[in-house]
Amino acid sequence: MNKTFFSLIIVCLALRAVGQNIPSPDIQIKTAVLAAPSEKQAGAKVYGYGADGTFTVLRAGNNDFVCLADDPKKEDINVSCYPATLDPFMERGRALTKEGKNPKEIFDIREKEVKAGTLSMPKQSSTLYVLSGSKDNYDAATGTLKNSYLRYVVYIPFATAESTGLPLKPDMPGMPWIMDPGTHRAHIMINPAKP
Structure with missing residues (x-):
């Protein structure tokens, strides 16, 4: 009886601690949309975390943008937004991660599926x-x-250095370059120079 009672107390305290580390939906939405262009922020669909830590839709949205709230299990703040046309690709990555697939497996599976x-x-x-x-x-x-940093990833499936004229690595801070060329996940990286 005592073991069961103490186990229940520990579970309740753990759930309460998780809930305390997760900001309210309003705060998650406000932070998530900071990554979006200003004209997309008010209507973006936002995914975030319920009080129990479950990844869920916090706001349905009414435009063509999707934003992801900060993961409360991670140390620093990281939010992102993208056009809704990218959501199937992003959702598939989340599903494969949840299945325990590693980054290479996720890349290979999505490449094959695309x-x-x-x-x-x-x-x-x-x-x-x-x-x-x-x-x-x-x-x-x-x-x-405060003092946030915004970077950009421009997906161009199957683009190459030759088709874009971009290098495979930046020669100076802020210079765009292409990553994963020739694959479904080919993208231009734009990391503005930090002040």
């Missing part, structure tokens, strides 16, 4: 916006982040 036509990728270029910053510069009460 080539087979069972996983859709946008036909045009699509930009992922990634905003990051230190937990020390984050105000969890207001959802604001």
Whole structure:
């Protein structure tokens, strides 16, 4: 009886601790949309975390943008937004991660599925916006982040260095370059120089 009672107390305390580390849906939404262009923020669909830690839709949205709230299990702040046309690709990555697949397995599975036509990728270029910053510069009460850093990932499936004229690595800070050329996940990396 005592073991059961103490086990229940530990579970309740653990669930309460998890809930305390997860900001309210409003704060998660406010922080998540910081990564989106200003005109897309108010209507973006937002995925985040329920009080129990479950990944879920926090806001349905009414435009063509999707944003991801910060993962409360990770040390610093990292939010991202992208056009809804990229959501099947992103969702498939999340599903494979949940299945325990490693990054190489995820890459290979999605490559095969895109080539087979069972996983859709946008036909045009699509930009992922990634905003990051230190937990020390984050105000969890207001959802604001000071001294944040915004980088861009422009997906162009199967593009190459030759087709884009871009190098395979940057020669200087802020210079765009192509990563994963010739694959479903070919993308232009744009990491602005940090101040």
